[in-house]
Amino acid sequence: MSITDRLAELGVTLPDAPAPAANYVPFVVVGNLVYVSGQISMDASGLICGKLGExxxxxxxxxxxxxxxxxxxxxVKAACGGDIERLERVVKLTGFVNSTADFSEQPKVINGASDFMVEALGDAGRHSRSAVSAAALPLGVAVEIEGIFQIR
Structure with a gap:
């Protein structure tokens, strides 16, 4: 089954790739790897702000x-010229969780991203990962995640 079909089954339509908010690029392609800059927690309604544990x-x-x-x-779709089917696998996610000093469930929070990648991509969505705490994140968002992806 194609990635597009899996996303449709999940009721997900990929939005236009968010534009960078400062002096950086949203992704860099090196060979068959795409390095995606940190994506902050936001949906069609706007930023998702908050501090875990507070x-x-x-x-x-x-x-x-x-x-x-x-x-x-x-x-990744933008990096592939609009063809998400060029995505071969998720290599690594690094997740940052805006949380209090005593909050220790960062992995459970970042599971939201990891679980989605596996739902959407099957085994190609399985990846290495880090999940760490941050005292604050840009614009007060709850989560920021960057990733490395392999493409064809």
Whole structure:
């Protein structure tokens, strides 16, 4: 089954790739790898802000991470000239969670992105990963995730 078909089954339409907010590019292609800059938690309604362990629970944080994953795939699609079917596999995700000093469930939050990648891509969505805490993230968002992807 194609990636487009899997996304449709999940009820997901990839948005236009978000534009960078400062002096950097949204992705860099080196050989068959795409390095995608950090995608902050946002959906069609806007930014998803909050601090885990203070005013946001793990389930809501995981949903924010899922939105980051969708935006990562939108960037990969843009890097592939609009052809998401060129995506071969997710290599690595690095997730940053805006959380209090005593919050320790960052992996559960970033699971929102990891689980989505596997749902959308099957085994090609399985990846290496880091999930770390941050005292603050840009614009007060709850989650930011960057990724490395292999393409054809």
């Amino acid at each position: 005013n946001m629970d793990v389930e809501t944080g995981a949903a924010a991470a899922r939105c980051c994953a969708i935006n990562l795939l939108a960037q």
